[in-house]
Structure formats: C-alpha cells, structure tokens
Amino acid sequence: MSMDAEDRLELIAALAQDKAWDAVVKIGRALLDHHYPADIFTGVSGDSGPEYIVALRNALARIDAIKR
16 A cells, blocks of 8 residues: 555544544555556446445545535
8 A cells, every 4th residue: 555645644643633434534545546446447347346446436435525
C-alpha cells in the first residue's frame, strides 16, 4: 500500500481524533487503489471478485458524497 505524505498525515489525524471510521475508509481506499486499480477491475467481466471491488469503490464514493 502506498500513501503520500499528505494521506499519511490525514490518517494520523483521524486516528488521533478518534475517528476510526475515517481511518478505515482511508486505508481501504489506499488498498483498493494499490492492489485493485479501477481501470483494471471494472466489473465488466461479470466475475464476482471484480464486481465486489466495484461495489466497494461505489460505497466509498457514496461516503465521499455524504461528507461534502
């Protein structure tokens, strides 16, 4: 998993402020971006694995939309 310095600081801040859910979301997004790139895991194959990854990305997008 790779996070840039700003992302790491945001993660540390979330943990320091007892915002565990925000930390879980940030780590989850970083893992998805690193191991399951959106341009490869599109869900178009119909396989359950890529469809699951797309569902996770959609859930993260909804979380982002709610926070705005």
